[in-house]
Amino acid sequence: MNAAYGVVLVSLALALWDLLRIWRHDPPRWRDRLSLGVWAGVATFAAERWAPGWMAVVAWVIAGFCVLGAVVATVLQTVVPSIPVVEEQQLRQRVLAVCGPDGPEATTVGVSSTGFVAVRTRGERLPVMAARLERGCPFCFIEEILTAVGEDAQRAVEQYRGERSRGVNAMAVLTRATTDAGRRRAEILPMTGNRKPFPHAGCRTHALL
Ligand SMILES: [Zn+2]
Numbered sequence: 001m002n003a004a005y006g007v008v009l010v011s012l013a014l015a016l017w018d019l020l021r022i023w024r025h026d027p028p029r030w031r032d033r034l035s036l037g038v039w040a041g042v043a044t045f046a047a048e049r050w051a052p053g054w055m056a057v058v059a060w061v062i063a064g065f066c067v068l069g070a071v072v073a074t075v076l077q078t079v080v081p082s083i084p085v086v087e088e089q090q091l092r093q094r095v096l097a098v099c100g101p102d103g104p105e106a107t108t109v110g111v112s113s114t115g116f117v118a119v120r121t122r123g124e125r126l127p128v129m130a131a132r133l134e135r136g137c138p139f140c141f142i143e144e145i146l147t148a149v150g151e152d153a154q155r156a157v158e159q160y161r162g163e164r165s166r167g168v169n170a171m172a173v174l175t176r177a178t179t180d181a182g183r184r185r186a187e188i189l190p191m192t193g194n195r196k197p198f199p200h201a202g203c204r205t206h207a208l209l
Pocket residue numbers: 137138139140141201202203204205206
């Protein structure tokens with residue numbers, strides 16, 4: 001009897017854990033879905049077979065919730081377009097192109113609360129660019145852009161890093177400078193919409209303590 005309780009509870013906990021992993025991973029991984037199916041199956045089987053009736057009900061409810069949650073995550077993934085994953089070099093070229101002398105009046109770059117790099121332009125209407133870096137830190141990427149095109153790049157980088165270390169999700173607004181066509185005036189401002197900072201920077205400089 002006690003062993004049955006243990007098996008059911010552990011299996012349910014593992015199924016819930018898999019559900020959490022499915023929701024946290026973009027896109028959800030098949031091995032998590034498979035694992036969820038197996039643990040939900042083990043929990044309900046063990047509960048039906050060896051546990052009292054009320055426990056079988058609990059097992060069915062939780063297992064059902066997990067399976068339903070996994071299905072909803074999968075459906076949302078198909079309906080909502082996912083953010084493309086790109087190489088850093090590729091994204092840098094694209095951002096530098098919109099920050100060039102012929103680019104739009106102002107370009108805003110920032111990191112979303114889920115860690116993708118968002119690029120918006122003003123003046124010329126270009127679609128919002130959003131991409132997740134294949135590897136590396138998105139905040140370092142923003143600093144590299146600031147260094148490459150900012151007028152007073154060092155100050156801008158320091159300010160950006162300072163905001164990040166205080167847990168403020170900042171964005172860099174790069175406005176075409178009148179004096180030097182190749183450089184842009186860099187303003188570091190708090191994000192307007194996406195205020196929650198992305199917690200996992202993947203580098204020491206931008207880790208939130
Ligand atoms: Zn970094």
